Amino acid sequence: MAKKFSVVGKPVIREDGIDKVTGKAKFADDYKFNGMLHAVMLRIPCAHAKINSIDFSEIQNDESVFSIITNKDIPGTKKVGVIKNDQPVFCNEKVVTPGDVLGMIVGQSEEKLRSLVNKIKVDYSTLPLLTDPQKSLEPDAILIHPETKSNLIIHHPLRKGNVEKGFTESDHILEQTYTTQLIEHAYIEPEAVSAIPLGAGGIKIIGSIQNPFTTRRIVAAVVNLPLDKVQIIQAHLGGSFGGKDDTMCILAARAAVAALKTDHPVKIRYTREESILESYKRHPYILNYKVGFAKTGKIKAMRIDILADGGAYCSMSPFVTWRSVVQATGPYEIKNVHTDVRAVYTNNPYTGAMRGFGSPQPIFANESLMDEIALRLGMTPDEVRKINGLKEGSITATGQRLKNHDVNLLNVLSTAMKNTDFKKKWINNKKKESQLGELDLSQPVLKDSQYMNPDQLIKKGIGLAISYRGCSLGAEGIDAAAAYLSIQNDGSAYLLSGLAENGQGLRTTFSIVAAEVLGISHEQIFYLETDTSRVPDSGPTVASRATLMGGGAVKNAAEIILDRLISLIRKEWKLKKKDEIEFKENKIFVNKNKISTFPDLCKLAANRGVNLATIGWYKSPTVDWNEHTGQGDAYFTYVYGCHVAEVQVNLGTGEVYLDRITAVHDPGTVINKLGAEGQVYGGVTQGAGYGIIEEVTTDRGVIREQNFDQYLILTSKDIGEIKPIFIQGKEIFGPWGAKSLGEPTLELTAAAISNAVCNAVGKRFFNLPLNLEEIVLGKKLRPEEIKRGSLQ
């Protein structure tokens, strides 16, 4: 029988909500300090150049300039990175991408500094550009970082079975190329950070920081201080989605260098243009898939070759592409798999972590491919997926047997189908499908036969996509998290975990977990400000790991306290072993009779000298990985999802209208219903934007869309109904089996929309986003050097 929860699974109002609806919540730029200075960045409008000299003479005596900071002022490490130290804090030899910063000027008036920065004369020589990732591994390619001897950032191979044998056993072979685009996180709060010098040579940083412990490590290295002298405090974070990691580490380090040099608090805050220019993005992928399958629909072999544009710096590319290599086949059991995923350097904006993290790209490819297989065999999309889909005991592409949890893939699929009447709609739309007319761009005047009857202009389509996703970091690294819980003698409590609140509602989720264990109200728990000096390093708040790992740590902390209180009760009330103690509704029951209240018990504990403060810990089970064969137990558990998109396509303009998206997910146990639904609504909307409109384009490496007038994200008018459905599967890890949800909600949407568009218009599209250019024109209005993928 399922455990009956008192708070878990109910809709709970977020802990930081009142401050956020009244304007009291302080975000990074809302902090001011006595004697505070601002710092403004120096850049050149060029993607690849050798810096010959920088002449500050025109501004250095200006009274608005308090200090000039360059590479020379860095006391410690001059190049940093979350994985590889290849990104200069300040460039002194060359720039490799237009976001690069050469130095900064510091003073009281940000406005004056911004006008002065243009008077600094930088003498530079432009270098040849590498913007096409497909050329980056050619023998004569220019090297972005010559010391690395190659533009290859990482290569992840995966070899399972014998693909050639699998292809010969197949009745059909299908080979396709897909491309996905560069996109921006578009958190509404631009980056901001302040560094405040502390006594004894320490430094305090307050900023819009996603991963305070990563930031601490990098700041400490740059200013050459031990970790304990660097205190990182996370301000309320105005959205991140993976985006406020590397960029914020570097910004915090720059602010720290300036603060220590000037002995003043120094703030850096970015305009939207600077934010888009300098921050990393989602990797564009070029994906080649070759699949062999039998008449029955059974897939025999899959060969996958993926190229990811890592841009100018390594950032998270090795881990992003590692998730891709694990999940590239999609959630299917395939005997023979041969996958290569490579990430390469170019002069393009650098790419790193973004919600989804290497999964939305292969899902777009493999789920398009599954629909193509279905169409070739005259099947419906669900049939081919049911034949190949992962089940309990299935072996994944990495050779991992799925066990110890409900493998709910086919369950989420059938639930989604039932809720949308999928099959009937899919078959009906397909009957009505009309092939899009081929547009001859050399003949701009249409012939009579090309005019469309207005009734036929709008076509309806329905499409689905399914996925499995490894939870938490997997074989990326050590995976553990901590939580600090301290119960006060009136029954109220302080709670803090080493993971960060990025807006997703982690404070509330963790408060619910602690409250559930102790039988108290989550409102009795005060969640402390995230601060690296008060709680152990818990790794980064990424990979949809917070509820699973941090929640596990909170539950552990609460259980430690609970055990101590139970021992106290047994002793004080002289209970026997068989007496049952229950903590419920802020009261204590023995054999269903109330003996005390939680506050009274805490007072008693204080009087008896019982320690009611503790650090909880949760460490993931071990995973293993062979980097030469791509085989191993990549993640300790998985989640499953299915999205069904119902769209209308305007054949004249290529617009895709999103009527309804049904999102079925298995996140294990839902802790906060309100928060979980919010994750689905938000993730689906971001995923839909990725599918139909979002794209960062570059011109000689320089981003064209530097603000929200050019870079479009979905508004309230652009998204139709979203229907979240949760299937709660059994799981042995995490708090009561709660696992990941944040990223699964985003990764499927674009693929489902693409399949729906194909269902509507009878034509397959191979490149995201599905906009006018892709659907109607078949070419980019603003040409890029990179050739778009195509049906081969």
Add this chain to the structure above:
Amino acid sequence: MKVNFTLNGKKVQAETAQSIRLLDLLRDEFNLTGTKEGCGIGECGACTVLLNGYAVNSCLVLAAQIDGSEILTIEGVAGEKELHPLQKNFLKFGAVQCGFCTPGMILSAYSLLGQKQDPTEEEIKDAIAGNLCRCTGYKQIIEAVKETAKEMHAGSYTSVNDKR
């Protein structure tokens, strides 16, 4: 130059200059940091305030233009003891995640409800179409505004300015 205006119900005076935007005046002179800057070009709506009852992007209004006007910011929305119904429903429906767009969202909705007692879903979407949100997908925001309108319509609140 000096400007005199009403800020969250109180008459105030401030010294300003030509280059100062209403957004800067609110954040820097009055320390009302609930009004946020997200883009600086009137696209994201994070800096939305009410100017004589209408939602405006305060990054596009010069401080000098507001002489004699009434300005309402997020800090002036709640009553002395209790939250405004819009704020309550934003919390109840989960319309807040990171919270950066929330002040602007609430003020756009406030302006709508000041003009229309019983807006349709389309009208709600129109009213907040100038406020970008990257976290919520807008669904719970729309629900919260709808519910507030319904409560007001049912007479639980006589007007949007009734801060019970």
